[in-house]
Amino acid sequence: MDDRLQQLAKRLSGATRVTVMTGAGVSAASGVPTFRGPHGLWRSFRPEDLATPHAFARDPRMVWEWYDWRRSQLAACEPNAAHDVLARWSAHPGFTLITQNVDGLHERAGTRDVIRFHGSIWELQCAEECRGSGSGWEDRTAHLDPLPPRCPPCGGLAGPGVVWFGEAIDPAVLARCERALACDVFLSIGTSSIVYPAAGLVHAAKRLGAFTAEINPEATEAAGDLNLAIAMPAEDVLPQILGSVTSSCD
Ligand SMILES: NC(=O)c1ccc[n+]([C@@H]2O[C@H](COP(=O)([O-])OP(=O)(O)OC[C@H]3O[C@@H](n4cnc5c(N)ncnc54)[C@H](O)[C@@H]3O)[C@@H](O)[C@H]2O)c1
Ligand SMILES: [Zn+2]
Structure with missing residues (x-):
């Protein structure tokens, strides 16, 4: 396994609370x-x-x-391997999924309690x-x-x-995100990290002490501020580290 993937897998397996934020890239392999x-x-x-x-x-x-x-x-469109891994991880109580996607593919893959930011x-x-x-x-x-x-x-x-450009995010959604920022690992997957306030969450989690990583074949502007950037497609990376989020996250 690639060094960076190993590093992420190690962080995830030692984590009690894991928060993932996804963007349109996680659905790219589904043809969206x-x-x-x-x-x-x-x-x-x-x-x-x-x-x-x-x-x-x-x-x-x-x-x-x-x-x-x-x-x-x-x-x-059907959920892809990245959605499937995140759905498996969502069975752990310490795991939270926030998505900017409006496509419903996380729910179709079986992810529980998705926070739909947009x-x-x-x-x-x-x-x-x-x-x-x-x-x-x-x-x-x-x-x-x-x-x-x-x-x-x-x-x-x-x-x-x-949620349209220029519109406010639902305060109840923001409150749920706020709680999810207090985590051991915050993983940003398939987002260009330029649409705010969603793009600010990973930085906020880092300030609160989380280990932060991005998975995106094209490193984003946010990558320089994060602990780790993995320049690979989500549907290739996530199946390789599937077993890293374990019952320690319960
Ligand atoms: N599927 C959807 O629901 C959908 C689709 C398009 C846009 N949006 C909306 O776009 C806005 C934010 O933009 P965004 O950041 O989510 O999308 P974006 O289109 O701005 O960025 C997508 C990112 O995904 C990356 N990417 C492409 N293929 C990938 C793969 N296989 N694995 C991992 N990453 C990959 C790209 O390099 C890019 O940085 C949101 O408001 C969202 O609601 C949603
Ligand atoms: Zn009406």
């Missing part, structure tokens, strides 16, 4: 396009045109066509009268009809249950 990188979604679409409250207010149908297209792509593409929420009342609902149909969808109780426009 990342936002940045050579085949990233933002190459052909500008985020400010689509993933903002302003864009939705201006043209809800266009925004929904984009989400509907992504939902139909995701419906055909919400879920499979959830809808009222954008009108019931907005903010916490009344989101799940709808997993690949193509929604009608488009844009409507809120059943009030008949108003519904939006996707995701």
